[in-house]
Amino acid sequence: MSADPIVNISGLNKWYGEFHVLRDIDLEVTKGERIVICGPSGSGKSTLIRCINALEEFQEGEIVVDGIELGPNLKHVDAVRREVGMVFQSFNLFPHLTVLDNCTLAPIWVRNIPKKDAEETAMKFLERVKIPHQANKFPGQMSGGQQQRVAIARALTMNPKVMLFDEPTSALDPEMVKEVLDTMVDLAEEGMTMLVVTHEMGFAKEVANRVVFMDAGQIIEANTPSEFFATPQHARTKLFLSQILR
Amino acid sequence: MTDITASSFVREDLVAERPAPVKTAGFLGFVRTRLLNSPTNILLTILGLLLIWYTVIPTIKFLLVDAVWSGKDRTACLAENAGHPVGACWPFIQAKFPQLFYGFYPEAERWRVNLTFALGAVLLLPLLIPRLPAKGSNAGLFFFAFPAVAFFLLHGGGITGFGVSWVAGLLQLFADSISGVGEVLVGLSKASAAGPLLWAIGGAIALVGTLLHWVIFPLIWLRDQMQAAGQGLWLDFLITAVIVSVILFMLGGGARAGSRPLIASLATFAGIAAVIKLMGLDHGGMPIVDTRLWGGLLVTLVIAITGIVASLPIGIALALGRRSTIPLIRIFSITYIEFWRGVPLITVLFFATYMLPLFLPGNFTVDGLVRALIGVSLFTGAYQAENLRGGLAAVPRGQEEAASALGLSWWKTTSLIVLPQALRHVIPAIVNSFISLFKDTSLVSIVALFDLLGSLRASFADPVWTTPSTAFTGFAFIGIIYFIFCFGMSRYSLFVEHRLNAHRRN
Ligand SMILES: Nc1ncnc2c1ncn2[C@@H]1O[C@H](COP(=O)(O)OP(=O)(O)OP(=O)(O)O)[C@@H](O)[C@H]1O
Numbered sequence: 001m002s003a004d005p006i007v008n009i010s011g012l013n014k015w016y017g018e019f020h021v022l023r024d025i026d027l028e029v030t031k032g033e034r035i036v037i038c039g040p041s042g043s044g045k046s047t048l049i050r051c052i053n054a055l056e057e058f059q060e061g062e063i064v065v066d067g068i069e070l071g072p073n074l075k076h077v078d079a080v081r082r083e084v085g086m087v088f089q090s091f092n093l094f095p096h097l098t099v100l101d102n103c104t105l106a107p108i109w110v111r112n113i114p115k116k117d118a119e120e121t122a123m124k125f126l127e128r129v130k131i132p133h134q135a136n137k138f139p140g141q142m143s144g145g146q147q148q149r150v151a152i153a154r155a156l157t158m159n160p161k162v163m164l165f166d167e168p169t170s171a172l173d174p175e176m177v178k179e180v181l182d183t184m185v186d187l188a189e190e191g192m193t194m195l196v197v198t199h200e201m202g203f204a205k206e207v208a209n210r211v212v213f214m215d216a217g218q219i220i221e222a223n224t225p226s227e228f229f230a231t232p233q234h235a236r237t238k239l240f241l242s243q244i245l246r
Numbered sequence: 247m248t249d250i251t252a253s254s255f256v257r258e259d260l261v262a263e264r265p266a267p268v269k270t271a272g273f274l275g276f277v278r279t280r281l282l283n284s285p286t287n288i289l290l291t292i293l294g295l296l297l298i299w300y301t302v303i304p305t306i307k308f309l310l311v312d313a314v315w316s317g318k319d320r321t322a323c324l325a326e327n328a329g330h331p332v333g334a335c336w337p338f339i340q341a342k343f344p345q346l347f348y349g350f351y352p353e354a355e356r357w358r359v360n361l362t363f364a365l366g367a368v369l370l371l372p373l374l375i376p377r378l379p380a381k382g383s384n385a386g387l388f389f390f391a392f393p394a395v396a397f398f399l400l401h402g403g404g405i406t407g408f409g410v411s412w413v414a415g416l417l418q419l420f421a422d423s424i425s426g427v428g429e430v431l432v433g434l435s436k437a438s439a440a441g442p443l444l445w446a447i448g449g450a451i452a453l454v455g456t457l458l459h460w461v462i463f464p465l466i467w468l469r470d471q472m473q474a475a476g477q478g479l480w481l482d483f484l485i486t487a488v489i490v491s492v493i494l495f496m497l498g499g500g501a502r503a504g505s506r507p508l509i510a511s512l513a514t515f516a517g518i519a520a521v522i523k524l525m526g527l528d529h530g531g532m533p534i535v536d537t538r539l540w541g542g543l544l545v546t547l548v549i550a551i552t553g554i555v556a557s558l559p560i561g562i563a564l565a566l567g568r569r570s571t572i573p574l575i576r577i578f579s580i581t582y583i584e585f586w587r588g589v590p591l592i593t594v595l596f597f598a599t600y601m602l603p604l605f606l607p608g609n610f611t612v613d614g615l616v617r618a619l620i621g622v623s624l625f626t627g628a629y630q631a632e633n634l635r636g637g638l639a640a641v642p643r644g645q646e647e648a649a650s651a652l653g654l655s656w657w658k659t660t661s662l663i664v665l666p667q668a669l670r671h672v673i674p675a676i677v678n679s680f681i682s683l684f685k686d687t688s689l690v691s692i693v694a695l696f697d698l699l700g701s702l703r704a705s706f707a708d709p710v711w712t713t714p715s716t717a718f719t720g721f722a723f724i725g726i727i728y729f730i731f732c733f734g735m736s737r738y739s740l741f742v743e744h745r746l747n748a749h750r751r752n
């Protein structure tokens with residue numbers, strides 16, 4: 001692993017009112033690394049990755065993304081968001097825009113790219129997620145798996161250096177999970193830096209460089225997938241794995 | 247049979263085609279299956295027919311069969327002269343048509359009203375037809391250029407200054423009012439227990455006003471110089487054009503974004519200059535027609551269209567303000583909305599017309615029609631805000647998050663993602679407000695403005711046309727006019743709704 005951190009989280013603490021949701025999180029992600037974050041429901045996984053692109057504010061600590069510092073007062077939000085793409089559990093495609101317009105909106109309005117160029121780029125990414133011929137459909141006319149792949153393409157059109165995935169397959173029927181995971185595997189193979197919150201342990205074993213286990217707002221254990229699944233150290237990890245792998 | 251046999255089956259005789267048992271298609275089928283298929287439905291059908299009999303037939307009789315179609319005065323519409331019971335007295339409408347349409351707008355100048363309506367129609371129609379291109383510049387022309395042109399067409403008059411003068415005037419007014427407040431406070435301090443405190447605050451405010459005067463002094467000096475130089479308008483116009491174009495060029499990203507914003511801006515100013523020249527605004531423009539002479543459908547449409555066009559942005563701003571995280575903006579929006587929703591429109595109009603002049607500084611008068619326009623717009627704006635609030639609440643939070651995650655700013659997220667979806671949800675409610683606004687314009691007749699209804703009532707006073715059916719004819723006629731406009735809006739909104747919701751699966 002090259003010692004070239006692209007995301008560096010240190011001493012991160014966050015409270016929702018009185019509730020201490022993230023506690024002393026330290027996490028360093030090197031360029032090209034694929035990290036899978038897992039843990040029981042309510043452990044703060046979503047909150048953590050949403051802090052990375054400033055969808056959530058935090059009270060203590062520091063996040064540095066590609067050299068851009070994101071302190072508690074969320075300076076440089078725009079700069080960070082331009083480097084970080086995000087894929088949501090519920091897709092969050094814009095229902096009033098066609099698939100193509102979904103993918104060109106941000107390049108046109110954030111990067112000031114001419115419409116024609118933006119459309120060309122968008123088509124390239126739609127091809128990569130294997131739905132170029134649906135470009136003129138509206139999201140509501142597509143299956144969940146297709147929508148999620150459009151969402152991935154939409155995030156990629158901004159040329160992010162880091163991609164965040166928050167349970168991208170949890171809202172999908174089982175037969176669609178695979179098509180989305182395949183897309184993500186492709187992306188990983190191209191060398192994208194990825195932070196993925198997921199319960200798909202098969203994906204973790206196949207793609208991840210590191211698995212991070214969270215519980216009660218803290219990182220309990222982080223290890224390579226082989227070590228993590230074969231010899232979990234912490235009692236909570238063992239319990240979690242025994243539940244999830246049955 | 248008790249034992250189960252294997253169920254194999256082979257058809258031996260093919261079934262011949264037979265006619266359907268009861269006719270279900272066509273008109274007779276419809277009558278049989280929808281109107282007369284059960285005792286309740288038979289009863290309802292009979293009731294429906296009775297209702298039609300007692301409403302539609304008399305209406306047709308009144309409007310068409312028994313109507314009098316020609317005549318010079320009331321005698322034509324009297325039963326003894328017509329030879330049959332008299333329904334609608336259409337010659338009355340014919341005689342009063344100019345008054346119903348223009349009010350007391352001078353006859354020689356009525357072409358200006360016609361031209362304005364024609365211009366409005368020419369700009370509005372392509373805007374309403376989705377297939378036609380160039381929606382952006384079309385909307386710009388209709389919403390910004392048209393109101394200005396319409397004002398100078400309908401009202402007349404010219405301009406002596408442009409951007410610089412206007413800005414200078416506005417800033418001067420602002421600075422004056424700040425100084426004024428300060429002086430009032432200082433004046434109060436002499437008679438008050440908290441004298442020194444008031445004196446200090448008043449003095450400070452007055453000082454701010456004076457400072458402001460100094461800051462804007464160069465601008466005012468520039469204006470006065472230009473006015474003194476004679477042809478101030480064109481000099482002012484040129485300076486404004488240059489300043490605005492440069493600002494737009496900078497905001498548009500400078501040379502990096504290409505010269506398109508610059509060209510667009512210069513073209514706009516060239517267009518403005520052409521209009522000024524064409525309408526002779528630099529030489530005093532057309533003869534002024536005081537708004538007190540306006541009336542009839544002209545006033546109704548001016549109020550309705552201004553109200554419709556102005557209330558939506560007000561409503562959007564308030565609805566967004568109500569969701570704002572900044573307490574001051576939120577509180578202001580809520581207070582505003584609740585205030586305007588809590589008072590009847592009549593009160594608003596009365597206040598605007600008779601009370602407002604008492605509050606305004608002596609030399610500061612606002613035209614009566616303009617006061618009504620402002621009142622109606624602010625009033626309807628509050629309702630639109632509430633309509634929109636529902637639409638905004640229906641847009642999932644994830645939409646905003648996805649847009650932010652893509653790097654869109656709050657403004658872009660709101661205008662490209664949130665508002666378009668929110669507006670789609672509430673088209674029916676918004677158009678509903680438009681329709682009630684259109685009909686509520688008739689309330690302005692109580693503040694001495696003669697809209698369609700007011701003009702009609704005024705025309706009843708004419709002894710030449712007093713007949714038993716004059717009033718019915720008049721109300722029927724303007725009822726039809728109101729209906730045409732409102733029904734048109736309603737149908738168009740349905741069309742837009744279907745079109746915009748085409749992306750929804752079901
Ligand atoms: N806006 C909020 N206000 C208060 N508490 C919140 C808020 N959002 C989340 N929480 C709490 O913070 C904790 C962590 O939430 P988070 O969504 O990060 O969990 P998660 O690990 O992603 O869970 P899941 O697997 O169910 O998605 C939860 O206990 C949740 O109840």
Ligand SMILES: [Mg+2]
Binds near residue numbers: 045046047166167
């Ligand atoms: Mg979650």
